[in-house]
Amino acid sequence: MALHLLASSFTAPGPDLRWDDGFLRAERSRLGLGRRTDRMTAAVLSALDRLDSRQDDAPLLFGSMLGVQGRITAMQNDLLDFPEDQIGPISFSCSVHNAVPGAASICFGMKVPLFSLAGFDRLHERIFSLADAVLSAGDVRHAIVILSEERSAMADRTIKLLGFDPIEFAAVFQLKSAEDGDDEFTIPPGTDYLPWIRSQLP
Amino acid sequence: MIHKMAFCPVVTGFAHLSCMGASDEEALAVFRGERPRPEPRPACSVIDSAIPDQVFHIDSFRTAPGELRTLAMIRAVVPRALEAAGLTPDMVRGSATGCVVGTTVAQQFTDTSYYGLLRNNPDTEENAPIEQFLNSNPAEAIAREYGLNGPVNTVSNACSSGADAISIAALRLLSGQCERMIVVGADELHRTPVAGFHVLGVTSPFPCRPFDSARAGLNLGEAAGAIILEKPECARQRGVKPEFALRGFGMSCDASHITAPDASGNGLRQAFRKALLRAGLNLGDIAFINAHGTGTILNDQSEAAAFAGLAEGSGLPGPPPFLSTKRLSGHTLGAAGTVEFIFTMLMLRDGLIPASPGCRTPDSALPCTPLTSPLTLPPEARFAASTSLAFGGTDAVLIAERMD
Numbered sequence: 001m002a003l004h005l006l007a008s009s010f011t012a013p014g015p016d017l018r019w020d021d022g023f024l025r026a027e028r029s030r031l032g033l034g035r036r037t038d039r040m041t042a043a044v045l046s047a048l049d050r051l052d053s054r055q056d057d058a059p060l061l062f063g064s065m066l067g068v069q070g071r072i073t074a075m076q077n078d079l080l081d082f083p084e085d086q087i088g089p090i091s092f093s094c095s096v097h098n099a100v101p102g103a104a105s106i107c108f109g110m111k112v113p114l115f116s117l118a119g120f121d122r123l124h125e126r127i128f129s130l131a132d133a134v135l136s137a138g139d140v141r142h143a144i145v146i147l148s149e150e151r152s153a154m155a156d157r158t159i160k161l162l163g164f165d166p167i168e169f170a171a172v173f174q175l176k177s178a179e180d181g182d183d184e185f186t187i188p189p190g191t192d193y194l195p196w197i198r199s200q201l202p
Numbered sequence: 203m204i205h206k207m208a209f210c211p212v213v214t215g216f217a218h219l220s221c222m223g224a225s226d227e228e229a230l231a232v233f234r235g236e237r238p239r240p241e242p243r244p245a246c247s248v249i250d251s252a253i254p255d256q257v258f259h260i261d262s263f264r265t266a267p268g269e270l271r272t273l274a275m276i277r278a279v280v281p282r283a284l285e286a287a288g289l290t291p292d293m294v295r296g297s298a299t300g301c302v303v304g305t306t307v308a309q310q311f312t313d314t315s316y317y318g319l320l321r322n323n324p325d326t327e328e329n330a331p332i333e334q335f336l337n338s339n340p341a342e343a344i345a346r347e348y349g350l351n352g353p354v355n356t357v358s359n360a361c362s363s364g365a366d367a368i369s370i371a372a373l374r375l376l377s378g379q380c381e382r383m384i385v386v387g388a389d390e391l392h393r394t395p396v397a398g399f400h401v402l403g404v405t406s407p408f409p410c411r412p413f414d415s416a417r418a419g420l421n422l423g424e425a426a427g428a429i430i431l432e433k434p435e436c437a438r439q440r441g442v443k444p445e446f447a448l449r450g451f452g453m454s455c456d457a458s459h460i461t462a463p464d465a466s467g468n469g470l471r472q473a474f475r476k477a478l479l480r481a482g483l484n485l486g487d488i489a490f491i492n493a494h495g496t497g498t499i500l501n502d503q504s505e506a507a508a509f510a511g512l513a514e515g516s517g518l519p520g521p522p523p524f525l526s527t528k529r530l531s532g533h534t535l536g537a538a539g540t541v542e543f544i545f546t547m548l549m550l551r552d553g554l555i556p557a558s559p560g561c562r563t564p565d566s567a568l569p570c571t572p573l574t575s576p577l578t579l580p581p582e583a584r585f586a587a588s589t590s591l592a593f594g595g596t597d598a599v600l601i602a603e604r605m606d
Contacts, residue, residue, distance in 0.1 A: 092398030097358035102594025113453035118309035136377035
């Protein structure tokens with residue numbers, strides 16, 4: 001991997017390892033998002049908006065182990081509570097894994113390739129390696145990697161089974177291919193996804 | 203700035219499983235009208251769902267209780283694709299072979315029964331369904347089972363996941379990160395998308411009729427497709443003469459609406475132009491287009507606008523002939539892009555393109571209409587495109603080449 005990190009931006013959790021809902025409410029208002037924009041989408045769009053010199057022609061690569069948990073949980077509740085399977089249309093539309101980068105493309109007018117990845121094994125390494133492949137094609141100069149997790153009862157239990165503390169975060173990295181003289185962006189070998197993200201958070 | 207690809211990844215093997223069957227001959231017989239068309243049935247009669255919408259379910263594919271159906275379908279097609287490519291599991295184990303799987307259902311925890319247990323009893327010690335989920339991420343599971351040493355990604359770009367998986371595999375090969383990729387698109391019929399598409403009001407009460415004036419929506423379906431994509435020299439070294447190549451691919455997004463495609467077709471048009479540039483081809487080189495063609499009002503409008511817009515200024519009287527195969531297989535979500543790329547290659551091989559199934563009276567309000575009678579391709583026809591659109595505004599175009 002030969003990437004150079006140009007800028008990064010985060011929506012970090014508070015001491016309880018959850019996003020501050022007051023902050024997310026304020027960001028929804030500041031960015032002109034609908035009141036009902038879900039927490040993960042608001043957190044990611046906030047981080048993207050605060051990214052220095054964001055390149056709006058850069059492909060968006062989104063990675064998340066568990067996706068938009070607020071929406072997924074709402075859908076599961078609907079399936080349990082309404083035997084006729086009447087789930088909420090917005091819950092469904094915005095629960096799909098690529099809803100977050102899709103929302104980002106709409107919010108910032110980014111008509112770019114979107115890649116949405118899921119997985120539990122070295123997700124961070126795999127998404128940066130894909131960013132490297134995207135940049136190697138030579139069609140674009142920049143790529144933006146987004147990593148995010150949202151907490152829920154299901155997510156907390158899943159993360160604990162993986163041996164980590166549940167945590168909410170949105171992390172955005174703008175990258176380019178490393179050229180002569182550039183510092184190379186590296187991930188220490190053997191560092192798991194969540195510990196690595198925690199090491200990056202401000 | 204899009205560059206022509208330094209080389210075209212070659213397709214050395216593929217396999218598919220859908221309502222149309224599991225063999226090339228079965229699928230081609232349906233295209234040729236030699237076998238009856240598969241018919242959809244109410245979702246509530248084939249899966250755990252209260253929804254009566256018409257769906258395409260593969261009755262002949264059985265899964266054991268507790269077995270994850272999408273993963274089982276993937277496990278059914280991957281060995282067949284490897285065999286078709288002349289590869290054994292031992293040949294890929296430890297090699298620079300990667301895996302990318304496009305799916306929607308299989309990457310999300312959708313066990314509502316277990317969620318209910320957890321909701322009612324947060325202290326339950328039952329974790330088996332989560333442990334099964336953690337071990338079942340499709341690309342990671344396949345990479346573990348085959349001992350792959352190349353890049354591994356599960357991509358979930360909604361209904362373009364299967365096409366985007368192929369594009370990702372190509373990017374991995376072009377960047378030199380590996381020699382070979384196992385590419386899969388797969389999705390089972392599942393309660394969640396069945397309920398979701400129903401509530402969005404985009405499902406058809408009758409077998410879908412893409413591009414028809416009376417179209418009323420889509421029918422969901424299930425399928426899996428696997429493709430072995432390799433660097434040309436990798437195939438050459440094994441003495442394999444590929445029949446097809448991925449000549450080009452293009453990705454874009456509408457940046458317009460989270461579920462509805464942009465009716466102007468601008469995003470798809472942009473993706474198509476990128477695919478042509480990567481392929482070093484002109485629109486006139488494309489013998490036919492296997493469209494996404496879901497049968498929803500907006501999808502078909504968007505695609506027809508994109509195709510007509512591509513033809514404008516090209517010097518061609520209109521876009522290449524196009525059809526949708528979704529009347530035969532249903533809309534198979536994350537599988538669609540991969541399986542329909544395979545169908546595209548099969549039709550290129552066969553040289554006979556059916557009239558767009560389900561389209562009886564083409565919608566005259568569309569700027570262009572699909573094939574209304576079968577088309578025999580001229581012998582020199584070598585290229586065909588397959589398109590995909592998705593939630594999130596994603597657009598994807600793949601160009602297949604029949605090699606001499």
